[in-house]
Amino acid sequence: MIVVQEQDFDLQHEYAALRQDCPSIGAIVTFVGLMRDFNDGDNVKSLFLEHYAGMTENVLADIVEKAKSRWNLQAVRIIHRVGNLLPSDQIVFVGVSSAHRGDAFSACEFIMDFLKTQAPFWKREQTEQGGRWVDARRSDEDSAQRWEK
């Protein structure tokens, strides 16, 4: 399941959906990304998230397929929010179920690393100095590249 939405999401609901009707699952790993109130030394008051509807879902589906070909996974759920967000708001959810924890941990991290570097989302921060588009980080690129090794 891959969803891009403005509304918030409920972790318990997503966890329950991953858990239901599958006794062969031995592990569920979930990740939630939150909005910070600081970035590059400035206080961030709010965030606007834009995306490329259509392409976003295709890229995320492709990342999930790559993860499934690499690890033994039962199910993957991704929710990414767009629109206006405030500090402490949830931005992104990735949940992975698998027979074994090793596969679930690795796949969850792999999906987040590629989501950050390939999925067409863009953040615009509102700070006390005004608005600015967030620059891509070299460290995110490095995180994704380590999976190529």
Added chain:
Amino acid sequence: MLKLLFFARLREDLGTHEETLELPEGVTSVAALREFLCRRGDNWQTALHRPGLFVAVGQQVAGWETPLQGDEEVAFFPPVTGG
């Protein structure tokens, strides 16, 4: 008709998100389309030469030499920053 899309900083720099365009005479690739658009003015020249600029054709990230037939969706955008 080509459908052109611009996102994030590019959308702001160019003051437009979407337009349709008849494939211009002599434009056969994404690179040539970019050069055609750059002739519209300094803001286009600057925006479409920002470091790390991406282009997607048919919603797939594409190289600059990708050929164009004239009925594609072509999107220009800066490096992505979701998550």
